[in-house]
Amino acid sequence: xxxxxxxxxxxxxxxxxxxxxxxxxxxxxxxxxxxxxxxxxxxxxxxxxxxxxxxxxxxxxxxxxxxxxxxxxxxxxxxxxxxxxxxxxxxxxxxxxxxxxxxxxxxxxxxxxxxxxxxxxxxxxxxxxxxxxxxxxxxxxxxxxxxxxxxxxxxxxxxxxxxxxxxxxxxxxxxxxxxxxxxxxxxxxxxxxxxxxxxxxxxxxxxxxxxxxxxxxxxxxxxxxxxxxxxxxxxxxxxxxxxxxxxxxxxxxxxxxxxxxxxxxxxxxxxxxxxxxx
Numbered sequence: 564x565x566x567x568x569x570x571x572x573x574x575x576x577x578x579x580x581x582x583x584x585x586x587x588x589x590x591x592x593x594x595x596x597x598x599x600x601x602x603x604x605x606x607x608x609x610x611x612x613x614x615x616x617x618x619x620x621x622x623x624x625x626x627x628x629x630x631x632x633x634x635x636x637x638x639x640x641x642x643x644x645x646x647x648x649x650x651x652x653x654x655x656x657x658x659x660x661x662x663x664x665x666x667x668x669x670x671x672x673x674x675x676x677x678x679x680x681x682x683x684x685x686x687x688x689x690x691x692x693x694x695x696x697x698x699x700x701x702x703x704x705x706x707x708x709x710x711x712x713x714x715x716x717x718x719x720x721x722x723x724x725x726x727x728x729x730x731x732x733x734x735x736x737x738x739x740x741x742x743x744x745x746x747x748x749x750x751x752x753x754x755x756x757x758x759x760x761x762x763x764x765x766x767x768x769x770x771x772x773x774x775x776x777x778x779x780x781x782x783x784x785x786x787x788x789x790x791x792x793x794x795x796x797x798x799x800x801x802x803x804x805x806x807x808x809x810x811x812x813x814x815x816x817x818x819x820x821x822x823x824x825x826x827x828x829x830x831x832x833x834x835x836x837x838x839x840x841x
Contacts, residue, residue, distance in 0.1 A: 564578070564579060564680075564681075565577065565578055566578075566579055566642065567638040567639075567641055567677065568584070569675075570673035570675055571634075571673045573634065574638065574676060584675055584677070585662045585675075587662050588659055588660070589659055589662070589670070590711050591659075593666075593667060594710065594711050594713075595627075595659060595660035595663075595711075596625075596627075596657060596658060596659030596660060596675075596710065597618060597622050597627065597709055597710050598655060598656060598657045598709060598710075599615075599617060599618050599709065600653055600654070600655050600656075600801055600802065601614050601639075601654045602654075602683060602801055602802050603651055603652045603653070603654060603680075603683075604839055605839070606647065607839050608639050609801070609835070610801075610839075610840060610841055611636065611639065612840050613769045613841070614801075615630070615635060615636070617709060617767065617769065618709075620708070621708040621709045621710060622658060624705065624707075624708040625660075625708065626669075627658065627659075627660060627674055628674055630676070634676070635656060635676070638676065638678040639654055639678055642678050642680050648680075648682065650682075650683075650685075651683045651685070652681060653680065653681055653682075653683040653802060654678065654679070654680050655677075655679045655681070656676075656677070656678050657675075657677045657678075657679075657711065658674055658675070658676050659674060659675045660674060660675075661673050661674050683802055686802065686804070686806050687729070687806070688807070689806070689808070690729050690730055690798060690803075690807070690808050690809070691728040691729055691730075691809065691810040692723070692728050692729070692731070692743065692790075692796070692798065692811055692812075693726045693727075693731055693732070693811075693812055694787070694812055695719045695722050695723060695732070695733050697718075697733055698735055698736050699715075699733060699735050699736075699741045700736055700764065701735040701763055701764025702736070707766060707767060708766075709766055716744035716745065719731040719733060719744050720745075723744075726812075730743045730744065730798060731743060731744050732790065732811075734787035738786065738787055739759065739763055739784050739785055739786060740763070740786070741765050742759070742764075743798055746768070746799060746800040746806075747759075747765060747766065747770070747771040748796065748797075749771075749780060749796070749797050749798070749799065750796050751795030751821055751824065752789065752792070753794070754823070755781065756778060756795075756823045757783045757785060758771060758774075758780060758782060758783075759782065759783070759784065760782040760784065761782075763784065768801075769801055770800055770801055770803070770805070773834070773835070773841060774799055777830045777831060778827045790811045790812075791811070791814065793816075794821060795807075795816065795819070795822075795823050795824050796808035796811060796816060797820070797824045797827070804828075804831060804832075804835070805824070805827055805828045807820035807821075
């Protein structure tokens with residue numbers, strides 16, 4: 564396997580054992596970095612333009628310099644060409660503050676850029692989710708940014724795993740439904756498909772955006788308790804696409820996937836099959 568390693572000025576392919584990032588890189592010491600994860604289709608990164616745009620939004624949110632889209636595209640192409648896969652794979656782009664003092668202040672080094680590829684197992688047909696007692700601060704400066712500071716998500720997902728679930732879902736400080744640790748959440752209520760707005764503090768998921776564009780789904784502020792009453796629930800992410808939920812905590816959702824979920828899955832599959840970079 565080879566990865567692409569460099570900085571905002573350039574880089575190249577290296578073997579993992581030869582790849583080195585400074586131990587004082589700000590992404591390592593304080594989590595000052597952003598990232599994107601993409602699935603591959605026929606050896607190409609899906610929705611790459613959208614992912615690059617979000618990488619830039621996240622970088623700007625942290626005050627990092629804009630990543631060079633042409634450089635990242637080229638790095639992705641090099642990595643995929645050097646690591647051919649028979650099935651699907653995941654591409655991970657990580658962009659950090661670079662070498663800096665041992666504190667919150669940044670140094671003057673270029674931003675670090677790493678692009679890696681790894682295997683990706685097909686998602687399960689169904690997911691069980693667990694609600695957790697912690698909240699996302701929708702007013703935080705990092706709300707809606709895809710940062711490398713994932714410790715909260717690690718703790719919440721571990722909590723859900725101990726309860727036999729594959730994803731943790733949580734509220735925001737207003738008590739409204741927010742998101743999962745690595746997914747956005749959609750609910751079906753009374754024949755309508757709804758998902759929290761970005762103002763709720765959730766990440767602007769790429770698959771979430773495509774579902775909103777390609778179906779009749781709408782954004783709405785939803786009380787966290789909606790998960791106890793929703794007729795249907797599904798979660799979305801770049802590696803899951805649309806994944807039906809058949810259990811929320813101890814509540815089983817019979818007939819999963821329901822009609823709204825099936826319609827969304829069909830619409831997404833049809834459109835995604837026609838366009839690698841929608």
